[in-house]
Amino acid sequence: MTDSNTRTIHQEAPSECITLRKYMLRHPNGETQSIERRLIYLGSAPDGEVVIDDSTVSRVHCKIEVDRHGHRIRDLESKNGTFINGIRISDAYLPADCTLKIGESEFGFQLGSESVEVQLATGNQFGEILGESLVMREIFALLSRVAPTDITVLVEGESGTGKELVAEALHHQSGRNKGPLVVFDCSAVPRDLVESELFGHVKGSFTGATGNRIGAFEEANGGTLFLDEIGELPLDLQPKLLRVLEKLEIKPVGSNNRIKVDCRIVAATNRDLIQEVADGNFREDLFYRLAVIKVKLPALKNRVEDIPLLVNHFIARTRQRVPGGSEFQISYETMAKLQKHPWPGNIRELKNFVERAAILAGDGDIDTRFIGGNAAGALSGGIVATAKAAANLGHGHSVQGANTSTGAISVDYKLPFKDAKNRLIDEFERVYWTRLLSKSDGNISEAARLGGIHRKSLEYLLKKIGVTPK
Incomplete structure (x- = not known):
């Protein structure tokens, strides 16, 4: 039994603050937008920080990221390019006062006089998530503040960026860590069974229901329920999920009784839920109920400074499992090549590369011949895998x-x-x-x-x- 006078104190991860200069963006229509965030995305996608209504602008066209050297803009492989004072760029620091052309839309960029402080974690790890880039340390600082609470979190990111690791870390660093962490993949359950798997069912409620069965919400009582691929949840079930989140009670399939539930919700998606809402595929009220705190994990190609840390971590783990694994190593030249690779599969692809390359390299050097899953190396010397x-x-x-x-x-x-x-x-x-x-x-x-x-x-x-x- 827990002493009523005893409480658990969850200490936030050590953090530091960096001071950033605010800046102004003057839109083509003359309106001025004050920006005080360290990282923003610009494009035609409705969930970006700067939404550009222009058919020549890509959905995620470019990003502006503030670091210790200044305001850095990167073109994100857009179709029509990004220009500073008429010069096309792929990666550059913005002058204090310049014209920024995105597609056919021109913006004025002007560095402001006011500053804002951004909190960063001092460490390079949160749970099993690794990163020493500014964007990841900013995410770690946010997660460390959110973890001890019961607040609902929506994790966004491409496949392979580590969304499930965020859910695991939030659970293990919360007051619910002695309870279960239940993972429910909305994309892996047949549509006609989703309601039963989530909320449970009673005997005889449908063909094959030979007994009572609890669902994921009851399984997660006292712990955390991770709703993976929430964007795949059928539209007709979304109001029922919304009701559960608001009332904290479920109604099993075939039952007239409601059951109280007590679990923290973390959801994840690789979809653009704002666009899904606009397209009528996802309920707006459910989106805002899930996205009380929104964590957006960057693609690996947008945090290349983390690749050496990740590679060395995967090498250390692989050495423990591969006979003679202590012999293989990676050169600086190969590491530089890895940082230039686009990694469409993100961290999952990088992890698979290291494991595959370590095994195939034997006691030699790991090199980029093993990128892409080609077990025979590259298509070199006329050899085809x-x-x-x-x-x-x-x-x-x-x-x-x-x-x-x-x-x-x-x-x-x-x-x-x-x-x-x-x-x-x-x-x-x-x-x-x-x-x-x-x-x-x-x-x-x-x-x-x-x-x-x-x-x-x-x-x-x-x-x-x-x-x-x-």
């Missing part, structure tokens, strides 16, 4: 009956480079998704989860490559 796959699976063939134990992906050197590359990509996509669909018994949602992409993206891709799951 073979892959276990569905042999000769042509357009229009279904997944059923595909032979995934034979076949190879190879390069046709008689074709022009571009044609050979496109054919190789098509073959790889067909083989890769056929294998994952076979592994998931034809369940597109599960295959998309395994592959780390949206279900809708996979549906489009399957149609493009002519694969029909059954």
Whole structure:
């Protein structure tokens, strides 16, 4: 029994403050916007800090980040470019007074006289999340303040950025850490079972309900419920989830009774929920109920200064599991190349690279030949990696009956480079998704989860490559 006079004190992570100069952005319509945040994104996406209504502007066009050297602007591979005083840039520091052109929209940038303090964690780790960049230390400072509370948190970020690690860290550094951490993946449960899996059901409530069963909310009593891929939650169930969050009570399927629940909610998504709200796919009231605190994890390509820390961490872990692993190492040249790689799979891809490269390197150096999952190295010396796959699976063939134990992906050197590359990509996509669909018994949602992409993206891709799951 807990002594009523005893309380647990959760100490925030040590932090420091940096002083940043505010700046002004003069929009094309003449309006002036005062900016006092360390990092902002500019583009046509409705959830950006600066939203630009211009068809020539990419959704996430560029970002302005304040560091100890000044106000740094980076073009994020936009279609029509970013310009400072008429000069196209990819990465540059902004002069104190200049004209900024984004797509066809011109902004005035002017450094202000006022300053603002931004709190940063002094350490390079929060739970199992690693990072020493300013953006990650700012996130760590926020998480350390939020963790001891019961406040609802929405974690946004691309697949592979570590959203589940945030949920785990928030749970373990909260007063609920002795309770359960229950993970509910909204994309991995068949649509007709989501309500039952979340809220439970009573015996006889539907065919196959042979007994009472508690759902994820009751499982998480006294702890934390992590709602992963919340953007995949069916629209007709969103009002029921909203009611649970507001009333803290559930109604199992087939029951007339309501049951009180007590758990902290952390949700995560790789979707743009603001856009989903605009498109009518996600309820606005539910979004704001979930996003009491919003944590946006950056893509790895936007925090390249963290790559050496992450690589060395993964090397240390891999050494413990690989026989003779203490022998392999990584050069400064290779590390520099890793920092230039785009890492579309983010930290998950980097981790897989280190583990794969360590095993294939033996007692030699880890190098960038092993990026991309090519087990034979690179396509150098005329050697082409073979892959276990569905042999000769042509357009229009279904997944059923595909032979995934034979076949190879190879390069046709008689074709022009571009044609050979496109054919190789098509073959790889067909083989890769056929294998994952076979592994998931034809369940597109599960295959998309395994592959780390949206279900809708996979549906489009399957149609493009002519694969029909059954």
